[in-house]
Structure formats: C-alpha cells, structure tokens
Amino acid sequence: QENNEKSVLLRISVQDQGIGLTHEQQSALFQTFSQADASISRKYGGTGLGLAITKLLATQMGGSVGVQSELGVGSTFWLTVRLNKVTQNTSNRLIEDKLAVLPNAEQTLLNSYSHVRVLLVEDNDINQEVAMELLRTIGLEVEAVSNGQQAVEKVRDNDYALVLMDIQMPVMDGFQATKLIRQLPGKSELPIIAMTANVFDADRQRCFNVGMNDHLGKPVNSKKLYETLLRWLPKRDVISPLPILDNVNTLTEELAAIPELNVAQGLKSVNGNVDKLKQLLLMFSGGHVDDLNTLRLHYLRNEMDDAKRLAHTLKGLAATLGFQEVHQQAQALEFAIKKAAPEAEILQSIDGLAALLIKILSAIELILNKPVELPSANGLDLEKAQRVLLQIEALLGKDDTLVNVLWQESVPIIQATYGETAWQLGRQIENYEYEKALFTLRSMINT
Known part of the structure; x- marks a missing residue:
C-alpha cells in the first residue's frame, strides 16, 4: 500500500461471502470481549478477543485494522502493518x-x-x-x-x-x-x-x-x-574444551509429587540442578502466598498498573518454575486487566487463580517439609480473630457499609487464621452480598 526507502506498509485483506454485518455490528467490532451477535459464540464458539488482539498487534506494528461489510452479502476484513526493509x-x-x-x-x-x-x-x-x-x-x-x-x-x-x-x-x-x-x-x-x-x-x-x-x-x-x-560478549580466543563431567541429576519423587509442576521445564530453567529448583520452589511458596490477595486489593482500589505488574510477574515466575496452568491463567488475567474486562469476570479470574495457587503452594510446603507461612496475623490467635469476625457479623446484621472498611483492615488477620475460606467471605462483602456473607461468616465461626 505504501513504499519508501526504509519501510513498506503491507495491506492484507480476507474476503468472505458470509452473513455480513450491519453498521451497528461493525462499530462494535475490534473491542475486547465483543462479538457482532451474542448468539454467535453459542453457535460457532469464540470469546470475542480475537479481533481485539489483532487490532492491538496491528497498531503496535504501525498499522491498523478495519472491515467493509454488507448484510447478507459478505465482509472484507483488512489490516495493515509497517515492515522495515532489510538492507x-x-x-x-x-x-x-x-x-x-x-x-x-x-x-x-x-x-x-x-x-x-x-x-x-x-x-x-x-x-x-x-x-x-x-x-x-x-x-x-x-x-x-x-x-x-x-x-x-x-x-x-x-x-x-x-x-x-x-x-x-x-x-x-x-x-x-x-x-x-x-x-x-x-x-x-x-x-x-x-x-x-x-x-x-x-x-x-x-x-x-x-x-x-x-x-x-x-x-x-x-x-x-x-x-x-x-x-x-567481546571476542576472545577459544581455549580447547576440557572434558565435560556428567552431573545430570535424577528427578526426585518429591518434585514429581508437586501438583501442576512440569519438573522437566523447571529443571531446564536451572540447567538440571535439582537442589536449586527445590530452593526456588521454597522461595516461591514463602514469598508469593499472598500475591492474589494483594492483586485483588490493587484492582479494587483502581491501582491498575500495580495489578498488571503483579499478574505479569506471576506469569513469568510460573513459566520459569514449570507451572504451566498458573502461567496461562496469569497471562489471561494480565490481558483482561489491560483491556478493562468486566469487573465480575476479572474477580472470578483472580479467585480461580488464587485457589490454584493455594493448592500448589500448600503442596510445596508439605512435600518439601517446611511449615506453611500464611500472611502475618500480627500475633493474633484464633480467639482474637474470631472477635474481629463478631464485629464484622454485627455490621453485616445491620447492613452497615462500614463493614467493607473493617474487612479491608482485617484481611491479613482473617486469612492467616481461616486461609482459603476468607476469599469467599471477602468476595461477598466487597460485592455487598451481606446476607450471603453473614451465612459464610457464621459457618467460619462455628467450624
């Protein structure tokens, strides 16, 4: 489409003779989680992300995307990208x-x-x-x-x-x-x-x-x-190699027993050093047990850069250590936050990833014989944590929105004592589902 000394603007078009699109449907395309017709996803599948990703990539490559369509006749989708010439x-x-x-x-x-x-x-x-x-x-x-x-x-x-x-x-x-x-x-x-x-x-x-x-x-x-x-690196004379000693470590039963862990991928990241991989897994379990809680708070406080950065970090760590499912979920979460997906969808993704991470981190601690270190409760024991729950219960019973403030201040205490159950309670309070939260809270107190 365009040609100069340093680059070319390449245009690619795909034409079909399908069902076509109305003007209203065309204006809604290329937006995150959007399809021309909600029934399309049920009939043909798809999440509504494909065209949004295409637009993002084309824009980053100096081009754009678009569509020309007539209802009942067909559509022509096109994109342009700018490519540097190779001298x-x-x-x-x-x-x-x-x-x-x-x-x-x-x-x-x-x-x-x-x-x-x-x-x-x-x-x-x-x-x-x-x-x-x-x-x-x-x-x-x-x-x-x-x-x-x-x-x-x-x-x-x-x-x-x-x-x-x-x-x-x-x-x-x-x-x-x-x-x-x-x-x-x-x-x-x-x-x-x-x-x-x-x-x-x-x-x-x-x-x-x-x-x-x-x-x-x-x-x-x-x-x-x-x-x-x-x-x-600066060029140096190559010295004749010394014989390479075979020090390949055997996979241990401990590593193989950790759920979701691709041991081969984890060992590849550390050049086959089993002891180093164990050390990194313990660092992961000790230093990242509260990541999703922190990410959730960043998101609810509209601190989107911090939320994206934490999802990005978790994505990279999971890939390095060999937790492919965590990597994929964190990657999807990072993209959803970046593209401002609906809040309910993002919170559901956070909760799902949190449940997966808790399962993995608990297994690491159990299998590698290190006590689980949940977020600090500032020395409060079970009795004191229950007193906080009683304060929350009183506010929930009166539908008093001050409970949301008290909850934010009490998250470390409650999670340190009740672990995974605290996620459900927190989600209900933050969604103002006080009746459900009251039921969950009373179950926690009576457990």
Whole structure:
C-alpha cells in the first residue's frame, strides 16, 4: 500500500461471502470481549478477543485494522502493518550472527570467559536466582540490581562486558534505563540484552528502538542465553574444551509429587540442578502466598498498573518454575486487566487463580517439609480473630457499609487464621452480598 526507502506498509485483506454485518455490528467490532451477535459464540464458539488482539498487534506494528461489510452479502476484513526493509548490510550481519554461534556455546563460555563481569537487572528474587545460577555456571562474575535506576548508577561507576535488562520494574523500567545508559560517556556500544516475558515482534522492536542489542524471552532458555552471550560478549580466543563431567541429576519423587509442576521445564530453567529448583520452589511458596490477595486489593482500589505488574510477574515466575496452568491463567488475567474486562469476570479470574495457587503452594510446603507461612496475623490467635469476625457479623446484621472498611483492615488477620475460606467471605462483602456473607461468616465461626 505504501513504499519508501526504509519501510513498506503491507495491506492484507480476507474476503468472505458470509452473513455480513450491519453498521451497528461493525462499530462494535475490534473491542475486547465483543462479538457482532451474542448468539454467535453459542453457535460457532469464540470469546470475542480475537479481533481485539489483532487490532492491538496491528497498531503496535504501525498499522491498523478495519472491515467493509454488507448484510447478507459478505465482509472484507483488512489490516495493515509497517515492515522495515532489510538492507544488504543488515542481512550480512544477521548471517554473521548465526554463524558466530558455536555448537557448544556453554562450553566455549566456560573455557574462555571465566571471571568476565556482567550486570543483571531483575526485580524479582526468583528470576534473579535463576539467571545468576545460569551465569555463574559458566564462570561469569555477576552483580545484580533490582531496578533501572540502580542499573544506570552501576553502569556509570563500573565497567561491565554486558548488561541483562528486565523491562517491567519499579522505580525505573528497562526502557528508560537503557536510554539513560546510552547517554553515559563510553557506554554507547555496551551490549544490553532485554529479558522479558513480552515476546511479540512489537515488544522486540521497542527494545531495539531504545538502544538494546538483543532480546531474550522468559522463561530464559539456557541454550539461547549462552548463544546470545557468546554473540555479544567481546571476542576472545577459544581455549580447547576440557572434558565435560556428567552431573545430570535424577528427578526426585518429591518434585514429581508437586501438583501442576512440569519438573522437566523447571529443571531446564536451572540447567538440571535439582537442589536449586527445590530452593526456588521454597522461595516461591514463602514469598508469593499472598500475591492474589494483594492483586485483588490493587484492582479494587483502581491501582491498575500495580495489578498488571503483579499478574505479569506471576506469569513469568510460573513459566520459569514449570507451572504451566498458573502461567496461562496469569497471562489471561494480565490481558483482561489491560483491556478493562468486566469487573465480575476479572474477580472470578483472580479467585480461580488464587485457589490454584493455594493448592500448589500448600503442596510445596508439605512435600518439601517446611511449615506453611500464611500472611502475618500480627500475633493474633484464633480467639482474637474470631472477635474481629463478631464485629464484622454485627455490621453485616445491620447492613452497615462500614463493614467493607473493617474487612479491608482485617484481611491479613482473617486469612492467616481461616486461609482459603476468607476469599469467599471477602468476595461477598466487597460485592455487598451481606446476607450471603453473614451465612459464610457464621459457618467460619462455628467450624
């Protein structure tokens, strides 16, 4: 559709001779959870997300989407995307990069790059542990920081051979940090590699646009990580490899007994180190037992950026550790929050994911022989927690909306004592279903 020296605007059209659309139906398309006719989903299936996702991707790629239709005649759906032209120099560089990756990148790094300093920028402690394990395995000296501002300060004051940069972080994200690093004296050529769970082409392009050199998806694949490091670290003479000792760990019965855990995927993230995977699972159970409660509060307080960030973090952690179902549900939740899906639908997704997470975290604690550490109840015992419930009961009996305020203040106490049941009570109070909440609360007191 459009052609210039640097790019082309490509138009793709799909035409059918189907039932067609009215003008009103056309105006409702490309919106989240929307279909031309509600009966269509019952007859043909579908969630109403496909066209919204298409519009999002097309927009991020510099294009747009649209439809031309006549009721009873058919429809033509079209999209445009802007694509950069590949010059001969770019093509040669891509070929050289492919050829530069040696068959055994891990062994080459281990033999030739021992004690090379790299900076890891990652805000999540588990992701940080995973990455540091993979980097130290090949002999690199790793320093780690947890946000972009710290990264800029570290790069300003130190010499690193390479930076591995997360994207979504508090204080300062990876995009802004990279822009500032590129402005520092002598840092314009420092290799900066993005590490993010966002893997669409548009996400990759944004990384390149701010000055990053390459992109790695999460969960990090050790083979791709080592190949990327070998491509971007300063070239060194290759030393003849030493014999590789076979230290592959056998899968333990403990790990295999944890529900929803893909042990092979989890071990792949830590290069087969069973002890490290156990350590990370215990970190996960100890540090993330209250994630969904926190996410729920962020959402109800309209703190959408915090809610999305927490869903995004949980999505990445689950993929790294091997919990595929948690990964998929967290990914769907992140997208639903981003696209402002109906509140009832989002709360239902949060509750479903919370139930799944509680099952997994409880199993980790039980199987790996560590007591479950529920959210702190500030020293209150069962008797004191029940006194709080009696106060809530009195307000519920009078349909007094002050109960919502008291509930928000009491969530840690009630959940620490009653665990999963507290989710149901909280949901009913927050939806002003006081009669149902009263029934649930009395069941809790009498249990």
